[in-house]
Amino acid sequence: MLRSISRYFSRLIPFLFFIVHCSFSQQNIPPLQQEAILLSKVLEKNHYQPKQLDEKLSRQIILKFIDLLDPDHVYFKAPDVEAILLYSTSLPDEINGKSWKFLPQVTALYKQRLLQADKMSSELLQKPFTFLASETITLNIEDNLDFAATDKDYILRWQKWLKYQTLQQLVNLYDQKNISAPDKGAQVLSKEPAMRQKVQLIQKRAIKRILEHPSGFESYIASLFFRAYSASFDPHTVYLSKADRDRFEAALSTESLSFGIDLDEKDNGDIEIARVTPGGPAWKSNELHKGDVLTALKWQGKDETDLAGADIDEVETILETSATGKLEITVRKSNGGLQTVSLLKEKIRADENIVKSFILKGDKKIGYISLPGFYTEWENSSSQGCANDVAKEIVKLKHENIEGLILDIRFNGGGSLTEGINLAGIFINEGPLCVIHDRGTKPSVLKDNNRGTIYDGPLVVMVNGQSASASEILAATLQDYNRAVIVGSPTFGKSTGQVILPLDTSHIHPVNRVKPNLQAGYAKVTVSKLYRITGTSAQLKGVKPDVVLPDIYQNFYHRESMYPFALTSDSVARKIYYTALPALPITSLSQKSADRIGSHPAFATVKKLNEIQPDFFKETSQTIPLELTYFKTRASEMYNWYEAIEKVREKKTEIYTVENTNSDKELLRMDSYGKELNDHTLQSIQHSFYIEESYKIIGDLILLQRNK
Template identity: 35%
Template sequence: MIADNNEIRYLNENNSDLNIDPFVPQEENITKNQAIEQTIMMMIKNGHYAPKMIDDQFSKKVYDKFLELSDYGKLFLIQSDIDEFEKYKFSIDEEIKEGSTIFYDLVSSRIKQRISDADTFYKEALLNPFDFNGNETIELDGKKLNWAKDIDELKNRWKLSMKYRSLARFEELIEQQKKSTNKKDKDKTEDQLEIEARESVKKNMGFYFKRLNKISESDRFASYMNSICHVVDPHTDFFPPKDKQRFDEEMSGKFYGIGAVLQSEEGNCKIKSIVVGSPCWKEGHLKVGDVILKVAQQNEDPVEIAGWDIEEIVSIIRGKDGTLVTLTVKHLDGSNEEIIIKRGKVEKDETFAKSAIIKEGGNNIGYILLPEFYADFQDAGGRRCAVDMRNEIHKLKEEKVNGIIIDLRNNGGGSLQDVVEIGGLFVNKGPIVQVKSKSENAQAMAVRSNEALYDGPLVILINQASASASEILAAALQDYNRAIIMGSTSFGKGTVQRVFPIDDFFQGNKNLLPFGSLKLTLQKFYRINGGSTQLKGVTPDIKIPDLYHLIDIGERRDSNSLVWDQIAKAEYKPIVSLVDFKDLISKSNKRISSDPTFDLIEKKRVPIKKTIRKQFLFIESIEI
């Protein structure tokens, strides 16, 4: 999970970690957006670990970021729009201080207008056949494009984009025709396939624009506020109420619904998969491939959901534990059925720790995959990764494994408290990480147990998408000499966030609520040797070539990231190992350098990087 990469601490209901006065608006007629903006900025100013100066440079960064979020591909706005916006480039800081949203209001209004214009451009472009025989190029990276100088140039961009998409679909249809055994498909001419390709693109674009037109004012303003928050630092985030709920579900690995994964496909809502043990799995009638036609709440009339956005469908199928929902579905055989399902707790199994035993050369090696450092912040009795890790290690010890590998690749972080407890499974009493607030000295978070659960050979796997809590664990075990770290240099995130309800910090018109939540960077964490993982990450003892090593990810790519620094080391004693780590690492590196498989990976890196940019597909799936 690299989209978030956030280190989250447990929440206290009294918000004692943010000891600031609430925002009291002076204006009687303050709008909801203005109230959200001013409350968030007050929280950042008084609570953030390293708040930025709100000046012209800050304004320019917000300006650039919001326009990038609003129209990354440069397919909506034109140069005259940008010329009009330019006068606000260095005055957004003044707007923030005054509680004004003039720049946001202007851009938001213009984007809505340009989306309406583009809705006609793509349809016009798809009216007539395309000639795929000429030589044309298309730039898919908006950062490399200038803004279209006028409407005519914008129309041409849409035509080229539709031609590109139609060509991609045309090639897919050609390949399908080659593999088909159906005479009707085999007899189709290229002209017929070209028409079919354009019709397919037109249908998908229709769904895309329908979603664009359904973007709410709340979501648009959230994008603007996050443009501001991300200039402060990449991990300070504003969550509107529904996004906060989604965040909690990601962190806990559970939600309440029926336990099916939905996929939006050409306007239909299909069942992509069913979670084993979930309410719909137990009920038994819902099948993979079924199309949902209608949804009815308990004692209410059914609602037809054809053409709905998938998130809208999810919102009416999920609900409180024990309540009923009725789905009218069309099965693969063409028959329709009404299925009544009692909602219940659904756990995302892919979130949780799992173990296996690898048998190699007469040895049994334990393997534990930990996808994230999950914890249920809303339920004290909910699942926590530290408890699950302890259980998995117990299982492996009972099997008398000769060593354990913990796979933290692509683990973007999670609960700070849990990573400390997991560290304690491998080292005796001592510090795991140092945490520093802006106005306090660093404090060590230490293991309380006097005896580690497992003291055998240990390997930690990391890669560039291993962030935050993953880096804490890998760094601590590396500093203690307790484990060998293998893989590629980690993400480089060394900051700690807390999530606060914004409503608690607003004293004004309660009719404007709810506002949502703010995830705020409050602290930095440091290795027990005094170094920081911020920007630099954790360097593995044994570097393993990675196909995606050249992809530009990591904290260091963001100019708004907090700086690297170091503090005094904590009091700890590295473990004196019976194994010569240096000799082991040297031999491993020699084996890797002479292995033809890794040599092939090195040669494949650049071609893979060149093909990493792909056409956006209008297909998405969400669990319900």
């Protein structure tokens, strides 16, 4: 079989360098193979549920690798994929150091296909496109093996792909509100030459970004293979190149002015927010979140820069253009909508208060704290993390004589488990908080050993489908103790813990013939599972709220259960003794909330929008006609859908006003930019019908507990 593979590649790529069979002494193992061996050994030794690399797993890894290289299935041809998949039988031996043919041959083939696509797309984009209803394209193909079978099919697939991109650019030019009007057709088509040119620029930049990757082409392709290998263990085990790690560390520096966002270049070329730095301008705005995709940047007084096709280095260069000007950052949210946020750079200080509290002042005085992430001050042992900051804000709120507290952890993707545990301890007197199970050990209980609480009054915790990991541990613990009413929608469903390990021999058993590689990367490895104090797990299932609210984003969330290779949900048999508080009046609270929601215009709109989700959100298996009318109609439907969402946010609540604490008011008098951000946050809270309903729920809780 290997002979037939070699014949395919040698016929296709005459210049390809074949690694000959030789004695694999230490000095003869190529650096990238050394890194593959190190990655394999680190995962084998440290992963919670390691897998045996056999032919079946090798095939899954190779399919994922192909998908990372060619997510739209336009570069490779069907015979390419068939030949690559033949390596499923020999890949385990290659990872064990016996040979090294797979990665060099795929890398060379991929380079040839990129150059071919660059030349062909340039030629196809020289001629005007005609858009006919009879011509269709299928995107996000679910069948991993659906590639062009012949050269003729290959050209046709590229022609359709470029037409699709051109149509996308055409409709993006115009006001989406009126784009479906009949007289808009000719106006839109008049821009076809310019948009073809733009698509050519995007395509060339995309290919150039791969071929001239800062890490080097071969190293970049190897990193994708390592990511595919890691992802076969579970969704949260990730390979990080040294450059990725260096960029992450640089983003944590507090020595320079920053917007407080850490960027990542996704496999499809999108520039995504990978992290929002606690205390930074983006964090304070509460409008930029992990997973948002940057689409445009505009410095004050300058022209807007479209980021289509831009790589991460270009984007970071633009972000460094000025230290003092205001920047408009346009992002595409997880629901597909666009949002523009204006920010100024700030020096991020370790001693800065990065959690802010507010007072909802109506018939009851309720404290409100939003916590978008469980940070721990960047692993600085001399600093305090989010639990300490939340505690400080609660003390401020208690001085304001609040009657109840709302803790908002929606869109909180987790972070430091220690901080999550410490935060739970703020609200619980003492006792077990969760169970952690590391590979090869007995489950152990994580406890709150500090007797007493900082806040013991009525508590509501807001969650949604993006509340994950440490957020879920916090919500589950407070729910199991009957300490808080959990409000919102089911959480993400991630109950695993990870650590970042360097790929060196200190984290593996001795590796024969492999010497330490100082340029090797890192692996974020899943090393544990987390359980509730009841012994059950939120893995895959998430935490079910006590009071369910219709979720405007329910059709957009990617939950843990949707990911391939996600670890299963199970339970631990260990008996855990804890003393729950008296049961909360959940049934009464749920019924009262349901009655209000049934007559609330905003929630009625949310339910309707969730029921009439437009087809464009279901494109995974949809065949799309390549003609202008369809794209105009789709753009108009998208506009109307998002416009409906914005309208439900226009009405501000009349049942309370949102105020700062007295201590914050004093600080804001001396900070004009901070006041600008604060005013925006006040308005955002004032217009949130989710926070409004949470306010009513905690009001019901206070009354029910008083009347017991």
